[in-house]
Amino acid sequence: MNNLDFLIPQSLREVWDLYKRFPGVRFIAGGTDMMVKIKNSEEKPTALISLRSIPGLSGIEIGEQTRIGAMTTIGDLINHPQLGDMFPVLIQAVKRLGGPQIRNVATIGGNLCNCSPCADTALPLLVLEARAVLKRSEGSREVPLDEFFLGPGESCLLPGEMLTDIILNKPAPGVRATFKKKGRVRMDLSIVSTAVLLEMEGSTRKCKKARIAAGSVAPTPLRLKKVEELFENAEISEKTLIEAQKLAESSVSPITDIRSTAEYRRRIVGVYVKRAIQELLDF
């Protein structure tokens, strides 16, 4: 660790240049996960490239397509005057991320690139069908967030590639969504978390589109597509709710660890999917 280089570039061009010059380099965003990993020797980079000083990587532009810079802090998401009106489920979720001291420095891009199965930003963004903009010196590409996570700590980012923006489409009228998180105490990593988005036909029980995501129940935050299909252009009833609960249980592959057991997680994810839908529809 004594030979660590800490590089603070001021532009993306400088980043690409540094990336080529320093093998074994890692990007660092807010640092709230990376600093702990370095301290515990889970990460042993020879150099860190801090992204905090690069203009253009943070900030929020609201529109038909909303752009959130990857280096935008969780606190800035919460404090933004319009973001919560357009995407209430995102704000509901990130308010449960850490405490104020973490939220003031942790970034949305860092939370996603850390690729934890329990990432609090991932679930609302998955149900909102966010797209991730990935850049490297040769150019840029856009991937659905759904395809971004590959495993714990593992994303689809290529060497030298960086997540720069999150893109969200304006939700259709009649879309409602909610986030639920089970933790032991208020400031905790989730034991299980879920996000559910429903697009309903007027004020009926007919569902046009459902997007359902779950965290801490698989190697990555994931969409429960089979459960979604159950509701696609279908009436939501007590019967389909119980079906959805069972299908959610069988769609996940949780593990037993320090926070909970596989059995408990499987049970809770079904209950939470059901409860989230009940809440959204006043069942």
Add this chain to the structure above:
Amino acid sequence: MRKEIVFNLNGSPVFATVEAQKRLIDVLRGPLGEKGTKEGCGEGECGACTVIVDGLAVNSCLYPALEIDGKNVTTIEGLLGAGNQLSVIQQAFVDHGGIQCGFCTPGMVMSVKALLDANPQPTEAEIRDALVGNLCRCTGYVQIIESVKAAAQKLREDK
């Protein structure tokens, strides 16, 4: 890699030569000798190391020291008045039993300062929200909440 940094600490510019892997708390307690800021867990869970950077409460155990260059940092030492007189928040903690063993207190007080600077009249729910990142193993939090309410009221009266 070592680098010279300059930042504002409690209103005065300070210089330090810092190794790349050091965190803000290492600089405060090491070369600068400011021991008021405590390290509890070193992982961002307990909040004992809370300081204020450019107006925002942060965990100094998670903040890369080299990134503090050019910023404004306030620590518990910066709250004392002339002749080491306790600030309103500190005095309220003493008066209401918000301090017992004292290890969490500097971080707790800094979180409270960040809260009251932004929101002079917080509800109890807002106080609890602001302190969710600060653990105390002695008080059971009731006295801490009372201390914050008392400090908020005193600060409003003093205005």
